[in-house]
Amino acid sequence: MQRKLVMLFMAVILAFVVLIGRITWINASKGSSYTKVVLDQQSYNSRVIAYKRGDIVDRNGTKMATSERVYNVILDVAVLTDNGEKDDYIEPTKEVLEECFGIKGSVVDDLIEERPKSQYEILETGIDYETAQKFNAIDEDDENYPNVRGVWLEEDYTRTYPYGSLASDVIGFTYSGNAGAIGIESAYNDVLNGTDGREYGYFNTDSSLERTVKPAKNGDTVVSTIDVTLQSIVEKCILEFNQEHAGDGELGSKNTAVMIMNPNTGEILAEASYPNFNLNSPRDLSAIYTDEEWDKMSEEDQVNAMNDLWRNFCVSDAYEPGSTAKPFTIAAGLESGKLKGDETYYCGGSKNVLGTDISCAHRDGHGTETVQDALAYSCNVALMDMALTLGADDFTRYQHIFGFGEYTGIDLPGEAETAGLLYSADNMTDIDLATNSFGQNFNVTMTQLMSAFCSLVNGGYYYEPHVVKQIQDEDGNVIETKNPVLLRKTVSTETSQTIRQYLKATMDYGTGKSAQVEGYEIGAKTGTAEKLPRGNGKYLLSYIACAPASNPEVVIYVIVDEPNTEAQADSSLVLGLSKAIMEEAFPYLGITTIEESESTIQTEGEDIGDTEYTDYDENYEETYDNPDGSYIDEDYDPDLDDWATGETTE
Numbered sequence: 001m002q003r004k005l006v007m008l009f010m011a012v013i014l015a016f017v018v019l020i021g022r023i024t025w026i027n028a029s030k031g032s033s034y035t036k037v038v039l040d041q042q043s044y045n046s047r048v049i050a051y052k053r054g055d056i057v058d059r060n061g062t063k064m065a066t067s068e069r070v071y072n073v074i075l076d077v078a079v080l081t082d083n084g085e086k087d088d089y090i091e092p093t094k095e096v097l098e099e100c101f102g103i104k105g106s107v108v109d110d111l112i113e114e115r116p117k118s119q120y121e122i123l124e125t126g127i128d129y130e131t132a133q134k135f136n137a138i139d140e141d142d143e144n145y146p147n148v149r150g151v152w153l154e155e156d157y158t159r160t161y162p163y164g165s166l167a168s169d170v171i172g173f174t175y176s177g178n179a180g181a182i183g184i185e186s187a188y189n190d191v192l193n194g195t196d197g198r199e200y201g202y203f204n205t206d207s208s209l210e211r212t213v214k215p216a217k218n219g220d221t222v223v224s225t226i227d228v229t230l231q232s233i234v235e236k237c238i239l240e241f242n243q244e245h246a247g248d249g250e251l252g253s254k255n256t257a258v259m260i261m262n263p264n265t266g267e268i269l270a271e272a273s274y275p276n277f278n279l280n281s282p283r284d285l286s287a288i289y290t291d292e293e294w295d296k297m298s299e300e301d302q303v304n305a306m307n308d309l310w311r312n313f314c315v316s317d318a319y320e321p322g323s324t325a326k327p328f329t330i331a332a333g334l335e336s337g338k339l340k341g342d343e344t345y346y347c348g349g350s351k352n353v354l355g356t357d358i359s360c361a362h363r364d365g366h367g368t369e370t371v372q373d374a375l376a377y378s379c380n381v382a383l384m385d386m387a388l389t390l391g392a393d394d395f396t397r398y399q400h401i402f403g404f405g406e407y408t409g410i411d412l413p414g415e416a417e418t419a420g421l422l423y424s425a426d427n428m429t430d431i432d433l434a435t436n437s438f439g440q441n442f443n444v445t446m447t448q449l450m451s452a453f454c455s456l457v458n459g460g461y462y463y464e465p466h467v468v469k470q471i472q473d474e475d476g477n478v479i480e481t482k483n484p485v486l487l488r489k490t491v492s493t494e495t496s497q498t499i500r501q502y503l504k505a506t507m508d509y510g511t512g513k514s515a516q517v518e519g520y521e522i523g524a525k526t527g528t529a530e531k532l533p534r535g536n537g538k539y540l541l542s543y544i545a546c547a548p549a550s551n552p553e554v555v556i557y558v559i560v561d562e563p564n565t566e567a568q569a570d571s572s573l574v575l576g577l578s579k580a581i582m583e584e585a586f587p588y589l590g591i592t593t594i595e596e597s598e599s600t601i602q603t604e605g606e607d608i609g610d611t612e613y614t615d616y617d618e619n620y621e622e623t624y625d626n627p628d629g630s631y632i633d634e635d636y637d638p639d640l641d642d643w644a645t646g647e648t649t650e
Contacts, residue, residue: 047120050156051194052474053178054219056171056185058228059269059469065171065185065279067157071132073101073124075108078117080150092147100135101127126158161279167231168276169312170224170268170412170467181282182310184222184467186413191471194219220479223470225267233584234258234270241577242274245564251275251288254562257313258581259446263454263546263555265484266463269589273313285309316414318421318443319561322529323361323378323511324453324542325439327499329387330375331456332398334495338390341371341498345382353434358384361528375502376510378526380438387437392428395436401490402452402462404444409464409487416445439529449544450557452490457500457523457546457555460491504549515543515575517582519593523549528569531562538562541574545582548592556582 056065080089090112094105101124111121132153138145159174172183180189197216242252257273275288285294285305294302311317333339349365350357360366360380366373374382387395400406405422407415421443423432435441447465455462464485471480491499503523506512512524524545531538541560546552558578562568 047154047199049197049199049213049216050154051196051216052157052218053159053174053194054192054474055221056192057221057223058226058231059224059267060227061223062228063162064167064224064226064228065159065161068160069129070125070156070158071127071129071153072122072156073097073103073127073135074152074154075111075121075123076119076150076152077111077115077121078119078150080108081112081116089147089149092145093149093151096135096138096145096148097123097151100131100138125156127153163228163232164280165276165278166228166235167226167270167272168279168282169273169310169314170226170271171279173279173282182312182414183412184224187411188222188468191222192219218474221472221474221476222468223472225269225467225469226271227269229588230260230585231270231272233588234260234272234581235274235276237577237580237584238272238274240580241560241573245573247564250564252564253560255313255317255559256561256577257446257559259314259450259557260585261450261454261465261555261557263458263552264461264463266451266454266465267469267484268465268467269554270585271314271467275309277309282306282310312412312414313559313561314446315410315412316416316445318416318418318445319540319559320442320529320531321439321444321449322527322540322542323380323439324449324525324527324544325444326375326378326383326437327456327503327525328398328402328452329383329390329395329437330371330502331491331495331499332395333386333390334498335398335491336390336394338394339371339386343386344368344370345374345379345385347374347379347381349381351381351384351434353384353388353431354429356431358431358434372502372505373510375525376505376508378438378506378511383437384434387433388430392423392425392433395433396423396425396428399436399442401488402455403448404442404452406448408445408447408451409485410447411466411468411482415447418443418445418448439527446557446559450555453544453546453557454552454555455490457496457503457552459493459496460489461486462488462490500546500549500552503546507545507549511571512543512545512575514572515545515579515582517579517586519595520582520586520591521548521550521594521597522546522582523552526571526575528571530569537568539568541568541571543574543578545578547582547586548594548597550597551592553591554586554589556585 053067055063055067057063080093081087082089090108094108097103097108098105103123107123111118115121135153139148139151159178161171161173170183172185173181174185175181178193180186180192185192195217197214199214200212238256238258242256245252253274255273258270259268260270261268278284283306288309289297289305297305330339334341346368347360347362347366349363350359358380361378366377366379366382369377369379369382371382371386373379399422405419423436423442428436432441451462451465464487466482466485468482470478470482472478500523503525504521506526507516507522507524511526515524516522522545524543527542529540529542531540539562541563542558544555544557546555556578558574558581560574560577563570563573565573
């Protein structure tokens with residue numbers, strides 16, 4: 001008996017040894033294939049963890065563009081149907097989906113029929129936090145909702161713009177997810193975008209097994225140079241002007257645009273144009289077109305209308321500057337030595353150049369006048385005389401020194417190409433030289449003329465214009481600071497001082513005096529440019545000013561393009577708008593008043609210890625061999641049609 005028990009025990013031990021050996025052999029030789037079978041019976045799952053696109057904030061940290069957390073409703077059809085084995089969960093889940101999200105049961109039925117093994121179906125996007133919380137409460141209530149399954153919420157983000165249309169041209173918008181279109185959204189797209197994370201794991205019908213999470217890296221914050229309060233002042237005044245002059249189914253103007261810049265840094269404090277658009281719904285043109293007008297337009301016309309609206313006039317549109325170009329003609333004459341500043345000129349109302357009579361705006365003539373008076377009264381005849389004395393070689397050379405025909409390097413996409421819109425010394429006739437002297441027959445952009453004018457009044461320092469001040473990480477740590485970039489010296493300190501004196505005369509007794517703001521010393525120049533074709537009654541009005549005139553802290557540039565009035569050449573229109581803006585902007589900015597300046601010793605310029613110097617020395621000479629200048633994005637090739645027809649993120 002004892003011997004039989006021993007033999008039985010040995011047999012059991014042997015069987016275990018054989019079994020272990022067999023298992024070991026199977027695991028070694030065929031383990032991977034069996035593992036695959038097991039895993040196939042479970043479900044491997046990986047899902048994206050969306051990153052948060054960085055904010056765009058104003059210079060004071062106010063959010064102008066941000067990404068808000070939303071939720072997408074995801075359906076796991078295989079789990080809902082228990083891989084098709086039973087339908088205990090279908091109807092209860094459909095009821096909850098309709099109750100919480102308004103998703104019809106027929107949508108779920110179609111997915112069950114068409115893709116029964118699918119584990120990732122997006123039923124709804126952009127669900128807000130309150131709605132998500134309502135569903136989560138139901139999902140966790142196993143007592144009242146035991147058979148709700150296969151539904152989960154995926155975190156996502158949607159781009160929003162708290163101020164709607166404010167600074168729309170500067171900020172831009174996103175489309176097709178996180179692709180920036182125009183403005184900072186486009187120029188700094190790579191900075192604003194982050195990297196998606198991912199969650200990995202094996203899931204069965206009951207619960208998840210082990211999960212591995214690679215967190216998302218959020219985008220960085222872009223701190224702009226824009227001041228929201230100042231921008232709001234500018235846009236309010238622009239809107240009031242256009243509302244006042246709207247009528248007969250027409251807007252108050254074809255374009256109205258304003259730029260405000262710190263002349264000592266190149267920082268753009270405000271930049272606006274009208275008509276603008278709501279960044280949260282960039283395709284909504286109801287403010288411009290009635291439903292009937294829009295419906296009558298072809299799809300091509302609708303796309304063109306949106307593209308026109310999204311163009312940044314201040315950067316992308318070129319025009320004849322008119323008399324705002326006159327200070328540059330005088331500065332070139334003084335700087336070259338061809339003018340001394342003590343010359344006098346006689347204006348009889350017109351000047352004959354090569355057999356062609358070219359009129360002054362004052363057809364009766366200004367009589368005898370000084371250089372200062374010629375600028376203050378905006379005399380075309382005197383300016384033509386100065387330009388002819390200067391000569392084509394020096395005139396065109398200084399046009400390029402002032403940056404006309406060159407890219408400014410502004411950190412916004414879509415800067416206009418204007419190199420072909422200027423004469424060269426070789427092809428400039430005396431008539432061309434004469435008309436160019438007072439801002440006709442050549443083209444500039446607002447950004448070009450603004451940057452050049454800043455150099456004219458700040459002592460001769462040409463700073464690269466820019467709309468971004470800093471880059472910060474999501475925790476607010478400064479990654480990069482955009483220091484002022486000094487590109488070149490345009491004129492001497494002496495010439496700059498003289499020009500500021502002449503500009504002040506324009507406001508004291510010249511063409512700009514009606515825009516004078518009490519308590520402030522302002523230097524300015526007005527402009528009235530007749531648009532092509534000549535004689536069509538269409539004009540572009542402009543006003544550019546610095547304050548205080550003796551030591552500028554700010555420069556403002558205002559354009560009214562084709563005002564909706566019977567007589568468009570009425571400079572009072574742009575002067576009135578400019579005055580309205582300055583009356584609010586100057587006190588807000590804390591611009592030095594006349595009273596304050598009288599009690600303070602003024603110094604020239606500003607501390608530029610943090611200035612980044614590029615291409616600068618005291619003996620600066622520019623050959624302009626590179627017509628592309630220093631444009632920030634020379635490969636920029638926007639597909640405006642794609643923006644107009646693609647999906648925007650709202």
